[in-house]
Every structure is written in structure tokens, then in C-alpha cells.
Amino acid sequence: MPELPEVETIARELQAVMPTSRIIGLEIRLPKMIKLPVNRFRRNVVGATVGRVHRRAKLLLIDISTGQTIIIHLKMSGQLIWRSVTGRLRVGGHPIPGGTEALPNAYSHVIVATNRGTLFFNDQRQFGFVKMIPTASLEHWLEDEGYGPEPLSDEFTLDVFEEILRRHRVKRIKPTLMDQTVIAGIGNIYADEALFYAKIRPTRRIHTLRPDERKNLWKGIRHVMTLAIKYKGTTADAYRTANGQPGGMLPFLRAYGRDGLPCKRCGTIMKKITLAGRGTHYCPGCQQ
DNA sequence: TTCAATGTTTAGAC
DNA sequence: GGTCTAAACATTGA
Numbered sequence: 001m002p003e004l005p006e007v008e009t010i011a012r013e014l015q016a017v018m019p020t021s022r023i024i025g026l027e028i029r030l031p032k033m034i035k036l037p038v039n040r041f042r043r044n045v046v047g048a049t050v051g052r053v054h055r056r057a058k059l060l061l062i063d064i065s066t067g068q069t070i071i072i073h074l075k076m077s078g079q080l081i082w083r084s085v086t087g088r089l090r091v092g093g094h095p096i097p098g099g100t101e102a103l104p105n106a107y108s109h110v111i112v113a114t115n116r117g118t119l120f121f122n123d124q125r126q127f128g129f130v131k132m133i134p135t136a137s138l139e140h141w142l143e144d145e146g147y148g149p150e151p152l153s154d155e156f157t158l159d160v161f162e163e164i165l166r167r168h169r170v171k172r173i174k175p176t177l178m179d180q181t182v183i184a185g186i187g188n189i190y191a192d193e194a195l196f197y198a199k200i201r202p203t204r205r206i207h208t209l210r211p212d213e214r215k216n217l218w219k220g221i222r223h224v225m226t227l228a229i230k231y232k233g234t235t236a237d238a239y240r241t242a243n244g245q246p247g248g249m250l251p252f253l254r255a256y257g258r259d260g261l262p263c264k265r266c267g268t269i270m271k272k273i274t275l276a277g278r279g280t281h282y283c284p285g286c287q288q
Numbered sequence: 289t290t291c292a293a294t295g296t297t298t299a300g301a302c
Numbered sequence: 303g304g305t306c307t308a309a310a311c312a313t314t315g316a
Contacts, residue, residue: 002294003295058295075311076296077293077313124314125311125312126312126313127295128295170305171304171305187295188294189294256294276307277308278293278295279292290316291316292315292316293313293314295311297309297311298308299308300306300307301308
């Protein structure tokens with residue numbers, strides 16, 4: 001499930017419980033999830049102490065005491081579940097059928113055991129991955145990957161956004177928002193939401209955006225991301241219900257998944273189209 | 289049975 | 303060279 005707010009939620013939850021725990025075991029049930037030689041991964045991970053858990057773009061980052069950072073991408077259906085030794089669960093990512101009571105389950109591909117609890121990396125569709133980079137070269141690695149600015153950082157000013165739009169003026173706005181090298185962390189849900197906020201149709205060519213629309217879109221991106229983090233993402237806290245009900249942000253979505261329903265702003269029936277291969281939801285009444 | 293799913297990459301067409 | 307679409311990855315469920 002995860003876009004920036006969901007991964008941020010997971011990072012914060014894990015940061016609250018994992019640091020200073022010692023990794024005492026590692027089970028790799030599906031080796032293809034680990035994008036480096038499994039032996040090298042194991043050698044650096046087992047016996048290490050967990051440092052900071054943080055996030056960049058949609059990547060979850062776990063610093064460990066061997067000077068490495070574990071990088072996890074959840075892609076479409078990944079989830080991370082922390083089960084403390086007392087049995088308390090913290091879940092992030094896609095809800096799993098049947099809830100979280102039985103762990104590990106058929107989708108638990110990587111299991112990291114520590115003295116304080118166990119981290120399960122589950123992924124139904126197996127698109128996610130685990131990498132490992134020396135912490136000292138993490139920034140450099142991220143730069144090489146080409147990620148754009150964090151939308152909630154001070155660096156992401158209106159001027160920076162305007163410059164981004166100038167670089168991509170012939171493209172359509174929604175796929176550009178979702179391009180991780182343009183801005184980091186915006187996915188399909190929050191692209192639709194930010195465009196709804198700014199009353200901009202997702203198919204608009206960037207050069208047709210007026211100054212007020214560009215500013216509203218910049219505000220919309222930050223507003224939507226901030227709100228989603230506040231509510232712990234759109235499904236990230238599905239663990240509260242055993243049957244995988246969606247998370248706290250869902251009632252606040254105004255575009256995603258609302259095709260066929262009246263627009264919350266103007267009442268027009270919302271539409272869904274396919275754009276760049278992704279379901280795209282908008283109001284034909286007030287998004288021009 | 290067919291299609292779509294919160295992501296990303298790649299091949300090909302224009 | 304730039305931009306766009308479809309397909310691929312694997313699985314499930316509507």
C-alpha cells in the first residue's frame with residue numbers, strides 16, 4: 001500500500017520500538033527478496049544492534065551497528081509487522097487476509113528476530129525488496145538513485161516546485177507528480193488527492209497550469225501528505241481491526257476510489273480514467 | 289473469466 | 303531525444 005505517509009508511519013512506529021534491540025536471528029524464506037548475496041546480508045545483520053529507523057521517499061531505512069543500513073521497499077503489497085516479545089503488534093502496509101494473528105504466514109518472506117521482538121516482512125505479491133548499503137554512503141546512494149526532494153522538507157519551496165514544473169512543461173501533471181525523480185514519495189492515491197485539492201484535472205499539460213493553480217497544487221501536495229501522516233496513512237493502521245479494514249485516512253480521501261460518487265466539493269459525479277496505466281479519479285465538474 | 293490493485297522498470301511505438 | 307503506453311513482476315479478490 002505504501003506511499004510516503006504510510007512508510008513514514010511505519011518508520012515512526014518502528015523507531016519507537018526497535019532501536020537498541022539486538023538482532024539475534026534472520027530467516028530468509030524467499031531469497032529473491034534480498035537484492036544482495038544472502039550470506040553477506042546475514043553476516044552484517046545477525047549480531048548487530050538496531051540504530052535509527054527512518055525514511056526517504058518510499059524507502060524504509062534501518063541503520064544497524066555494523067555500519068550498514070537495511071533498505072526496504074514495500075512496493076504494492078508489502079507490509080512490516082513488529083511483534084514485541086510481549087506479543088504487541090505494530091503493523092504497516094497492506095492488510096493481510098485473516099488479520100495478523102498467525103505469524104509468520106505464507107507471505108512472511110524475511111523474518112528478523114531481535115531480543116525485544118520480531119520484524120516480519122510480508123509481501124503478497126513479492127514485488128518488494130530488501131537491500132543493504134553502508135550507512136556512510138547512504139546519502140550518496142540515494143542521490144545516485146535520483147530521488148527528487150521530499151515534499152514536506154523545507155527544501156521543497158514553491159520556487160523549487162515551479163522550477164520542477166518548468167523542466168517538465170510538456171508532460172501531463174499527474175504522471176509527473178508520481179515520478180520519484182521529480183518529487184519523492186507521491187503515489188497514486190495522493191497524486192489524485194493533491195490534484196483534487198488544487199482543482200486540476202490529472203490530464204492537464206503542465207505548461208497550461210496558471211500561477212494560482214501551480215501554487216494551489218504545491219499547497220495541496222503538502223496538505224495531503226501532512227493530513228495522511230496525521231491519520232497514519234490510508235490503510236497503514238488496518239491492524240486495529242482483525243479483518244483488514246482500511247486506515248485512518250480513508251474517510252478523508254476526496255478523490256481516490258470515489259468514482260461514481262458525488263464530488264464532496266460540487267456534487268458532480270466523479271469519474272475514473274486510466275492514465276499512465278493507473279486508475280485516476282477526478283471530478284469533471286470542479287477539476288479543470 | 290476478466291480485470292484491477294497504494295510501485296517501478298523496461299521495451300517499443302510515435 | 304522526449305514522451306507515452308503496455309507489459310512485466312505475482313497474487314488475490316471482486
